[in-house]
Amino acid sequence: MQPRRGESVRVAADSRPGSGVRSYFAGLLSGVFLCFLAYLYTLPAADAPAPGPETAPAASVPAEPPKPRFDFYTMLPQQTLEDPVEPAGVASPPAGAIAESYLLQAGSFRQKEDAERRRAELLLLGLQPRVEESSSDTGQWFRVYLGPYNSHSDMTRAKSLMAAQDIDSLLLKHTAP
16 A cells, blocks of 8 residues: 555554664663662661660760770880790701601703703702713603702702792602611
8 A cells, every 4th residue: 555645654663673672771771770669668767776786875885995005015124034045956866867868859851951951940049950861761861950958958948949930849868878
């Protein structure tokens, strides 16, 4: 059917471009508004007291908390040590004990250049590495060792220096009779 002259053509609202988007946002805004109203409904009234423990009378609550007392300023100068304290003696191992020493392996490489590069990194850290060559049925290996360390604290110091530079190490205990 053709419209007559002077008549306007009515287009259905659903066939216009963008009407679906408008309907979506209208529904979304309506939902947000209804959720906001529901939230306001759940809030307590402004003149209602807050639920909780009963409040104590205002007269029993002090207006200002008491100031702390620091007595150590007067007590410390008055204190003295009665017995002199001597440093603890380090117990020496028995004569028949087995002496332990520690080695750290800082890497095992197939190429000597890689082992020398690791040795140079450790020298820059102030450590004393050495490269040892070994042959096995899997081929020739170049291992980088640190030590031997006679005390656990020296070994721990070297290990922590390497860990700070992201260098993995392997602890080897060496017992000498």
